Amino acid sequence: MPYPVRIDHITVETEDKNLKTFRFVFLNPEDEEKFSYRAGQFAELSVTGKGEIPIGIASSPSEKGFVMFTVNKVGLVSSYLHAMKEGDIMGVRGPLGNWYPWEKMEGKNVVIIGGGFAFTTLRSSIIYMLDPENRPKFKDIHVIYGARTPGMLLYWDELIEWEKRDDINMHITVDGTDDPNWKYNTGFVPTITEQKAPPGGDDTFALVCGPPIMIKFTQPVLDKLDYSHDRIIMSLENRMKCGIGMCGRCNIGKEFVCKDGPVFTLEELNKTPREY
């Protein structure tokens, strides 16, 4: 049963206007407590009269008073959602699925590798780790984040803010740009990973989220850098309906992406037919 929410704020994230960030406020304040989540989880956004879509939670558990989701306009529900206005009423059902292995990553280096619009739960993770209460729990934090063009990068203002900090190493990149003033990296995510990521080993975890092509070419780089497959953490997407492991469509082998995932280690994925 979705918690009723009001759309509090809408931000257009990208130059093609296909990605918008929706900030929701719970109509019943006590629902916010019930919706207690960890970075990496997702929820079903319920547009009344249209249906539900599974979307990663982009806000961090350390941010209070709202929940935030960035939605790509692709299908029936997401297109309708893009046409909705601030103040409209809809629903959020969750939190669903598992989360990044925060306990295991304590005391370790964390390398975040993201591409395109698959940066939402990674934003949640960064905000969570940078929270003054949590920052001491982690060693070095690296972020390699790329998009096709500067205008396609999500959360621009925050990226620039993080660039200025000395407790997080940002490596922003774009596939290409004609902007002569672009002062960050140019190149595909796997290439930048090879140049900037610290070597693997027992003390370093990589969180990888991006389009299949990026994942495909990043994996050999991580192998080369000596990241073991149980320290490469990935978050998957599949078509979902129930979000609680019952409706039967999102499985990869015996694992349900919605309930046993969406977060898996590469080691776990290697044992499945990888139907995603």
Added chain:
Amino acid sequence: MKIVQIDKDKWETGLQKLAETYRLFGPVPENDFHNFKELDRKQLPDLSCLNTRLSPKSVIYPQTEVMFEYSLDENQEDHHILKEVDKKYAPQAIIGIRPCDAKALALVKLNFDTPEYQDPYWLKAYEATTLVGLACESPCNSCFCTSAGCGPYHEEELDLLMIDSGDQYWAKVITDKGETFLAAAGWTHTLDEKKALKEIEAKKQAAESKISSTVITDKLRETETNALYNAPFWEEVSFSCINCGTCTYVCPTCWCFDIQDENYGSSGCRMRNWDSCMYPLFTAHGSGHNPRNTKLHRVRQRFMHKLKYYVDKYDTGIQCVGCGRCVRLCPVNIDIRRVCELMNSYAAAADACEV
């Protein structure tokens, strides 16, 4: 174990009494086959039917079921907020359910009743239902229940097991629910237990011996998922499939569903409907990408789910009770028994290669 004798001339009056407290479901003729339907007053279940076209799963898990209602009228205070639908789960009984269809509920329950989440609709309907089984005396030639963890006298999930004994039914009481059911019907004539059980055992063995069709599943668990997934036979197995979905529709152990909103003017409801892994839309992403975009993927998913993923996930055997419906009704004669053999022997062959 109590055995109650039901004289067939008291069958009708007993059912009439039961209809006062239970919604009764039973097999009734429909076109040239039978299906489980809610019985009208005075309507009798046709227990002569061997096996119904559809399994009785819809009594507990309707093909379409409303979960929530909402108003889209912004003048209403609670517009766009989903509300639970008021549902009644009055006592109901499925009369003449076959042991395989009953056992299927045990398999499906593992999906709907998990430590983390419980499906309230399925579970409430399940709990409200008394399962009055009817033992199979002459199974169909496509039945393979005895090697699928089941059998013509299998008692799992049943509250009563009725055995046809000429002018009488003998009802073996399995649960308190079954006892209550018999009491409500006024059937109280208890038989000499020892003697009856001996006779039932003989009939059971006779029925089991009539089942000649089997599946062998012993190697499925130990074989690596990806080895089976990449096995060469899927191309051939799926070649003739037309993705019609009949197999999933008639299967007592198929539970997949879809969720849809349906609007009527300024109000509407969110419902769930049976769905099928045979359809491309089942897994299509919004982006257009589809991880199971060919029929080979989809046919493989169905068999891998029933014979491998389920086996691994729950460790309670295969997700099949051997009712044979998919074998009988597949328009292109795809046979789960053969696919199971391919999978199981592929496992054995893979083992042999390693040695």
